[in-house]
Amino acid sequence: MSVCRYEYDVVVVGAGHAGTEAALAAARMGAHVALLTTNLDTVAQMSCNPAIGGVAKGHIVREVDALGGAMGRAIDATGIQFRLLNRRKGPAMHSPRAQADKRAYQTEIKRIIESQENLDLRQETVLDLLTEGAGDHVRVTGVRAGGGSLYLAPAVILATGTFLQALMHTGETKTPGGRAGEGTTESLSQSLLRLGFQVLRFKTGTPARLNGRTIDYAQTQEQPGDDDPQPFSFLTGKLQVQQLPCWITYTNAQVHELIRANLHRAPMYSGQIRSSGPRYCPSIEDKVVRFADKPQHQLFLEPEGRDTREVYVNGLPTSLPRDVQDQMIHLIAGCQRAHIMRYGYAIEYDYCPPDQLRPTLETKRVSGLFFAGQINGTTGYEEAAAQGLIAGANAALKLQGREALILGRDQAYIGVLIDDLVTCGVDEPYRMFTSRAEYRLLLRQDNADRRLTPWGRDTGLVDADRALRWEQKEAEIARVTQVLQAHRVEGVTLAKYLQRPEIAWADITARLPELAAVQREVVEQVVYDIKYAGYVMRQQEQVARQKRLADRRIPENFDYSAISHLRTEARQKLARIQPVNLAQASRISGVTPADLALLLAHLEGKLGQKSRDWNS
Ligand code: FAD
Numbered sequence: 001m002s003v004c005r006y007e008y009d010v011v012v013v014g015a016g017h018a019g020t021e022a023a024l025a026a027a028r029m030g031a032h033v034a035l036l037t038t039n040l041d042t043v044a045q046m047s048c049n050p051a052i053g054g055v056a057k058g059h060i061v062r063e064v065d066a067l068g069g070a071m072g073r074a075i076d077a078t079g080i081q082f083r084l085l086n087r088r089k090g091p092a093m094h095s096p097r098a099q100a101d102k103r104a105y106q107t108e109i110k111r112i113i114e115s116q117e118n119l120d121l122r123q124e125t126v127l128d129l130l131t132e133g134a135g136d137h138v139r140v141t142g143v144r145a146g147g148g149s150l151y152l153a154p155a156v157i158l159a160t161g162t163f164l165q166a167l168m169h170t171g172e173t174k175t176p177g178g179r180a181g182e183g184t185t186e187s188l189s190q191s192l193l194r195l196g197f198q199v200l201r202f203k204t205g206t207p208a209r210l211n212g213r214t215i216d217y218a219q220t221q222e223q224p225g226d227d228d229p230q231p232f233s234f235l236t237g238k239l240q241v242q243q244l245p246c247w248i249t250y251t252n253a254q255v256h257e258l259i260r261a262n263l264h265r266a267p268m269y270s271g272q273i274r275s276s277g278p279r280y281c282p283s284i285e286d287k288v289v290r291f292a293d294k295p296q297h298q299l300f301l302e303p304e305g306r307d308t309r310e311v312y313v314n315g316l317p318t319s320l321p322r323d324v325q326d327q328m329i330h331l332i333a334g335c336q337r338a339h340i341m342r343y344g345y346a347i348e349y350d351y352c353p354p355d356q357l358r359p360t361l362e363t364k365r366v367s368g369l370f371f372a373g374q375i376n377g378t379t380g381y382e383e384a385a386a387q388g389l390i391a392g393a394n395a396a397l398k399l400q401g402r403e404a405l406i407l408g409r410d411q412a413y414i415g416v417l418i419d420d421l422v423t424c425g426v427d428e429p430y431r432m433f434t435s436r437a438e439y440r441l442l443l444r445q446d447n448a449d450r451r452l453t454p455w456g457r458d459t460g461l462v463d464a465d466r467a468l469r470w471e472q473k474e475a476e477i478a479r480v481t482q483v484l485q486a487h488r489v490e491g492v493t494l495a496k497y498l499q500r501p502e503i504a505w506a507d508i509t510a511r512l513p514e515l516a517a518v519q520r521e522v523v524e525q526v527v528y529d530i531k532y533a534g535y536v537m538r539q540q541e542q543v544a545r546q547k548r549l550a551d552r553r554i555p556e557n558f559d560y561s562a563i564s565h566l567r568t569e570a571r572q573k574l575a576r577i578q579p580v581n582l583a584q585a586s587r588i589s590g591v592t593p594a595d596l597a598l599l600l601a602h603l604e605g606k607l608g609q610k611s612r613d614w615n616s
Contacts, residue, residue, distance in 0.1 A: 004149040008034045010395045011143055011153040013126045013188075015043040017381040018373025018388035019159035020109055021069050025392030026155075027119035028068055029460040031399060033392075034151050035113065036124040036143070038163075039182070043121070044074075044109035046381060047162065047179045048206045050102040050304045050312055053232065055085055056432040057382040058095035059413045062448035064385050065233045067393075067455065068462040070112045071385045072232035078104035080244045080306055082229035091528055092440040096232055099225075099246060101305035124149065129156065129191045131366060136557075138195065139367035155395035157370040159388055162204070164189045164350035164375065169267040170343055171321020178349065180206075180342060189350045196365055198353050201275035202429050203268075204379055205283045205317035205346040208325055210301070211339040212309035219334035220247040220301060234449040234521075235466060247301040247334070251284070251316075254331045259288045262324045267346055273319070275348050278379050278429040283317045283346065284328075299332065310341055319346030351377040354421035355577055360394035360404045361387060361418065364578060370395055377426035378417075386414040393461055405459055406580075408550065410439045410543040411451055423577060423587045439539050441532060446524050450474070476522045480515065481529065487512055498530050549583035552603060563602045570595035 012023040015037035023035035037043060052075040053061050065072030079098035086093040113121050124145040130152070131138050142152035163178030163185045176184045192199055225243035259266075266285045267273045277283070282290065287297055300314035313335075318325060322343050329335045354376040356363055361376075363369045372391035373384035393405045407415035416437045421430065437443050443451070453470040456462030462470075484495040489511055497503055505523050509516040518526075529536075558578070560571045570591045579585040582603075586596055 004147075006034065006149070006151050008032050008120075008151060008153040009399055010034070010155045010157065010392070011036065011151045012157045012159060012392070013037075013143060014159040014161055014163070014373070015040075015113070015121065016159060016161045016373060016384060017044060017071070018161070018375075018384035018391070019157070020044050020113060021064065021071065021385045021388035022157045022159055022370075022372050022392035022395075023119055023121075023388075024070055024113065024116055025068070025389045025461055026157075026396040027116050028463070029393060029396035029400075031118065031155075031396040033119045034153070035119060035121045036126055036145060036151065037121070038123070038125045038185075040110070040121065040123045042106070042179075042182065043113065044106050045179070046100065046102050046105065048204075049314055050100045050302060051097060052079070052100055052105075052381060053095065053097040055093075055095045056413060056434045056436070057380055058085070058097055058232070059434075059443065059445040059448065060382040060386050060417070060432060061232050062096070062234075062445045063412050063414050063452055064382070064389055065235075066448040066452040067389055068466060069385060069389050070109055071382070073235060074105055074108040074112065075100060076231045076233050076236040076239060078108050079239075079241065080303060081225035081246060082231075082239060082241065082243065083226050084230055091446060091532070092444050093434060094445055095434075096230060096445060098232065099244070099302055101307075103305050103307070124151075125185070126151075127187045129158075129188070129195065129366075129369065131195065131369075137367075138365065140369040155368045155370065155399060157372055157388075157391045157395055158188070158375055159371075159373045159384070159391075160185055160188060161374040161384070162347055162349040164199075166347055166349040168345045168347045169273060169319045170345040171265050171267070171319070171324070172272075173321070174272070178347070180345065192352060197356060197363070199350045200353060201348050202351050202377060203273050203275045203277045203346055203348045204281070204429060205277065205319055205344065207284075207313040207316040207318060207344045208329060208340045209304065209342040210311045210313060210329065210335065211341050212301075212303065212311045214337050214339045215247075215301060215311060216334050216337065217247050217301075220249045223248055223300070234453070235469065244303050244306070246303070249299050249301060249332055249334045250296040251299065251332060252296055255328055256288045258324065258328055258331065259285050259320070262320055263289070265321050265324065267319045273346060273348055276428045277346075278431060280431060280433075281317070281379070283319060284315070285318060285320060301334070316344065317346075318344040320344070349374075351375055353377060353425050355423070355425035357422045358578070359406045359418055359422050359580060359584075360398075361391040362394060362398070368395075368398070376421055377430055378421070379429040380431050383417060383430070383432055386417060389461075390414060390418060393459060397459065402459075405455070407452075407455070409437070410442060410539075410546070411455075412448075413437055413443055416443075419584065419587070423579065423584050424589060439543060441535050441539050442543070444528070446521075446528065450525070473522060473525075476518070477525050477529070480518055480522060480526050483512070483515065484508070484526070484530070495530055498527065499533075501531075546583055549586060550581050552582040552600065554579055554581055554585065554599075554603065563598055566595060566598055567592075574599070
């Protein structure tokens with residue numbers, strides 16, 4: 001039998017949220033890319049909730065968009081409800097979220113992929129990784145797919161999500177598969193183990209989906225979208241969308257009683273599942289046990305699309321058996337007669353602890369092999385998309401012999417995400433929160449394009465149209481700021497006047513009507529630049545202090561055993577993580593300031609001299 005051989009620059013395995021952005025990013029940068037996925041009808045499928053964005057996740061989508069990614073444009077084109085969360089808090093906390101039309105979103109992402117030059121999307125199941133070399137010099141050469149087809153490439157990105165040795169649990173029933181109705185990938189885990197990677201297990205869960213025709217919405221509370229829906233993408237002008245409402249209901253004492261009586265049938269409590277799950281997104285059984293004094297938990301009934309009556313019960317992930325799920329749903333206000341269309345389930349899957357990666361998302365063990373998405377122990381479509389984009393860009397940059405794209409913690413939530421993963425690893429599924437970012441005021445969702453589009457332009461991730469729009473917006477921000485500095489009121493410039501907490505943009509346009517026509521996105525930047533200038537400057541000073549550490553680079557494959565007085569714990573951790581600079585080294589848990597002082601002294605060739613306090 002003849003074996004088919006295909007040659008590419010980059011092969012991406014898995015067309016989920018990570019794989020699609022990875023393939024698009026590499027292709028936009030000129031690499032010839034194959035995107036291989038088990039089923040073309042599940043490209044960019046939302047395994048769980050039909051929504052994009054949310055607190056901190058919305059920031060990530062804006063950043064992915066600012067770097068030319070597809071997620072923001074796709075949700076703008078297919079969303080059915082848009083809300084800006086945390087509106088009452090300061091701008092650093094504002095986070096866009098949209099309810100997706102799940103099918104339409106997938107179709108839109110698939111359309112974007114199919115239209116992308118240099119990118120071939122193919123239905124293939126990848127069975128094995130091809131490598132050459134040994135010891136510290138192993139490099140990837142491609143993958144072997146079903147039927148023996150070989151896809152040869154110097155860079156491979158694994159973005160296989162929850163599909164590695166995946167097992168679904170609904171009560172006592174166990175079914176192999178990475179998502180309801182789909183299969184699992186067994187052999188890739190074996191390839192990874194053979195190559196010496198550490199492979200561990202995590203779990204997550206999903207709730208039941210109901211037939212909306214059988215829900216009595218009169219017993220629930222309507223939650224409409226925003227009156228002035230705001231887009232995710234910096235390319236989308238005004239959103240013209242007919243929005244659908246979501247509905248709020250609650251669990252109650254009877255539901256909790258039922259769950260308690262059936263805990264022994266919930267795989268997590270019966271000992272059937274032992275791996276860790278996401279703490280912030282617990283199953284309903286978990287919530288009832290952990291928050292035993294809470295009389296009710298809020299649930300959102302979310303439509304899965306415009307052309308379907310299927311409704312997602314947000315807040316009720318469960319692994320309880322079907323009969324208990326039926327009873328539980330029928331005890332909830334509005335759902336007494338509801339029909340379950342798909343039952344909830346928990347899923348266990350393999351992931352690779354991400355401290356095995358460089359900040360480029362290339363593995364330390366196998367040159368040219370990158371991991372992105374849930375395989376790295378994260379959860380969430382947005383976290384996956386961000387990693388995909390960075391892995392795809394770095395695969396292309398590596399092949400082009402160019403400098404890697406590594407975003408700092410002060411530049412992007414994406415930088416925070418990847419630094420957390422590769423520096424600290426994970427002990428539970430990782431999701432992004434605003435609290436993980438120390439420079440929140442700099443990393444606002446509204447300024448993602450100002451922070452990142454110039455990088456996108458320089459790397460080739462962003463096309464000329466997007467770069468031009470960014471330049472025009474910057475020019476307009478500068479013009480309006482100048483107008484505010486040139487006009488005076490009550491003895492001060494309008495810019496100074498606007499700094500006063502009680503003064504809003506409307507007060508400015510009342511005095512200078514020519515500014516009334518300025519676009520909302522420009523006004524927002526001008527106002528924040530002026531009102532928050534002091535806070536922003538303080539954060540920038542902190543960044544500058546931290547940068548001194550970041551500038552002290554540590555050579556690749558640095559030999560920590562050569563630092564004789566370094567504590568064993570620090571030596572082992574530094575050798576495993578291989579930080580790229582002192583700033584990253586300082587964030588490794590268990591590495592103390594004294595260890596860093598020794599490292600610094602060694603790097604400067606001053607060992608033996610009195611260690612200097614590099615923090616000062
Ligand atoms: P996926 O979206 O899983 O995509 C992986 C892709 O790889 C799939 O298309 C698959 O077909 C393909 N693939 C796998 N193996 C191969 C192979 N060998 N060859 C070719 N193609 C392959 N996230 C949350 O934020 N909150 C939640 O509450 C939540 N609940 C979840 C519940 C369940 C039951 C599941 C399954 C996931 C849940 N998630 C949740 C996680 C969310 O779905 C993922 O974080 C996100 O989809 C990860 O994106 P990804 O691209 O890494 O992987």
